[in-house]
Amino acid sequence: MGRLVSGAVADDPELELVAAVARFSAEIPGLPVRVSTDRHALVDAGARVVVDFTNPGVVMDNVRWAIEQGLDVVVGTTGIGPDDLEEIRSLVDARGGGHGVVVVPNFAIGAVLMQRFAAEASRFLPAVEIIELHHDRKMDAPSGTALATARAVVESRNQPYRGPEEESVKGSRGGDVEGVRIHSVRLPGLVAHQEVILGGPGQTLSIRHDSLDRSGFMPGVLMAIKEVVKRPGLTVGLEPLLGLEG
Amino acid sequence: MGRLVSGAVADDPELELVAAVARFSAEIPGLPVRVSTDRHALVDAGARVVVDFTNPGVVMDNVRWAIEQGLDVVVGTTGIGPDDLEEIRSLVDARGGGHGVVVVPNFAIGAVLMQRFAAEASRFLPAVEIIELHHDRKMDAPSGTALATARAVVESRNQPYRGPEEESVKGSRGGDVEGVRIHSVRLPGLVAHQEVILGGPGQTLSIRHDSLDRSGFMPGVLMAIKEVVKRPGLTVGLEPLLGLEG
């Protein structure tokens, strides 16, 4: 992911890649900078924004350090909980001076739109089921996106809904999240897909996202980099950057 | 359609069916009123709202008459053009007194949402194609909904888009509406379906509406009847009734 983001930044005419940091130092063909193992390379190179795709164990230490250094920060690392968000908000507000942090759990614009549209439509079509389909190396089920979509639907719809629950083979009606059934398919040859089906009398509305590879995240990452410098304080999720209120 | 709407109104606890008008007088099992051939039956019965599902040749005459009679009007008949809308607006405004007319080209909530979501998503994913699938007795192609969706996408997206245009078999790339390709499938066994596919690097977002029969229109019709009495002047489309701005 680091290499992909570095390349995307280097290729963007509005951005400049001034430093790259990883666990191993390296010369990457096509990248204008040498990858360093020391995060101070970012400060030395005069970076304005730092993008963190590391891991849950180190991300908060990186964010604290970056805020202290006066860098704007885009966080794509998973595992940022509500307490972490609270801490980030305090740190960035305490520093003042208009610095920004953007934390994005999902950079795929299509997935964000799917979730939003599903929630909006469930106000009118409260009967909703989710089918998520992933490759057979994904060991957990349901996916995080499916759970987040189900919760968004439950919050948005004005009336509760429960479909039929009878099953002669245990599990065939899927997993239940407050009346939203989730069905997790795992097969070789799949990548990452989700379909939300909303039903009403005489009609269904289906919203589906198919993700091919991580290149689908790059437009979201580049947008976050360009936006964080204009947004003091903490921003969570891609929606506000997309101009989608709520 | 008239029978279906009459039944839906009769069954709704918030509404009362006081009269029904058609070309032929009839006693319909399950309907609390006898179908009359004279539209004055509506006035005699003390109707507050009249719903028009007639045909393009007579609808405007009906609307003029209903406004004159001080009735609120819901129009589901097709063929209302921009000039007709202008005339209705003048008539209803001239009458004052808070009377309302709601003109709805498509009562299927799912279809309205599909069109709206497609337009919204095309701001971020400007490459869009439409596949619409209908039974083989539908003789025109593309469908009105497909054309309306294409126009909504063209207006919404910030940047024009053109996909590849080369074809070795004429027509295989579909019909072109300002860069939005429309593909019309006609097969027995289909009813009325439309899928809008939006593509970006590494991902696609698909929004699909499947319509089973005209029962899918009833929730929209009932909503329009309940809303028209609260909305003086002319209202066009289901969106404002759904609380969807734009």
Next chain:
Amino acid sequence: MGRLVSGAVADDPELELVAAVARFSAEIPGLPVRVSTDRHALVDAGARVVVDFTNPGVVMDNVRWAIEQGLDVVVGTTGIGPDDLEEIRSLVDARGGGHGVVVVPNFAIGAVLMQRFAAEASRFLPAVEIIELHHDRKMDAPSGTALATARAVVESRNQPYRGPEEESVKGSRGGDVEGVRIHSVRLPGLVAHQEVILGGPGQTLSIRHDSLDRSGFMPGVLMAIKEVVKRPGLTVGLEPLLGLEG
């Protein structure tokens, strides 16, 4: 179903409707015969083939009677078990003379093909999951067709297959039939649909059947009527009539 079959027979240029039997006597508009309550009306009218769409409680008595009367029989009623099939085989063989009985659990040609193709493909792509989607008034899950498809896949594939089983929400991985996961979706606006997805490295193959209404059964019923007179003895399923061996 009886009315639908009677109409289809009456409309077929190769067939003639000579009698119709139901629980209530009736004159049906469009049918050339009056519906009788007495099955002997079939014999009196000189019927050659009788079609039984009754119910599990009476079907076997009807079949015994029809064989005794020397009628060829098409059975579309559900609930015919292996013992019943054995009895029918004995009866029809004992009678000799080339009489035939065709028992068909599913008259939808598309569903029969889906099942057959899924089984055939699973020899090469052994990783299979089934998604079946029905209206929310269907109270049992999974559907009979889904269970039959799963069993056909299990029998056909040369190697067993098990996908990931971990789930954080119980039931999300679906119902398990010997390694074939079945996911049952129940929503208003759906009719009767099933998709079989087979996955292998880098590819998936999906086979989907969408059933709109019982009119989809008529071609299968008419074919069974025309074939039963040429097939002495017991024939089970639409496959042999379609010329599909196995």
Next chain:
Amino acid sequence: MGRLVSGAVADDPELELVAAVARFSAEIPGLPVRVSTDRHALVDAGARVVVDFTNPGVVMDNVRWAIEQGLDVVVGTTGIGPDDLEEIRSLVDARGGGHGVVVVPNFAIGAVLMQRFAAEASRFLPAVEIIELHHDRKMDAPSGTALATARAVVESRNQPYRGPEEESVKGSRGGDVEGVRIHSVRLPGLVAHQEVILGGPGQTLSIRHDSLDRSGFMPGVLMAIKEVVKRPGLTVGLEPLLGLEG
């Protein structure tokens, strides 16, 4: 493709990679042999089977040479026409001794099954349309697979079929191949997909193949290598290797 096939052969426990030939000599990490630029390296290394993924300009010269050398040959290169097949058949038959050549236009097992199932089903459901969807860098339309599928359907169905032809936007009804309409979608985010929809009264049957990347070809390539040594003479297509007659 050469690298992918070499790796797959090297990884297969039943096969041994003894030589690899390309336009440029190279040492490939993970491959047990050095890539040579001279095809005689295959003979020197004692190869039994040679796999050709080159290009239409050189493939026939390679095949002639390999037959002369007594090698069995698997050809995956495109552009082998009917005259080429005739020549290969003569050469291999003339040589006698049980040598074999397998020419495979499409190594994706799922695509081969899709085509076969579509043709088989069209005997019962003659109304067929094809939607093929590819990334926006594919410049020709329709795809070769779509054209081959259409031709297979036309040959297989017992009765001709033509759907509605009226269009208000030119091209919306797709490209026409003897009554089979082909719709070619081109969007970023897609890879290579095809759906064949067959319709009949009250039902549709859809067969869809999704291809993720060329790894989906490897099982077919490995099967062809293992089978060619058992099949003297010319074999065309994956079907006979899969045990699918016709």
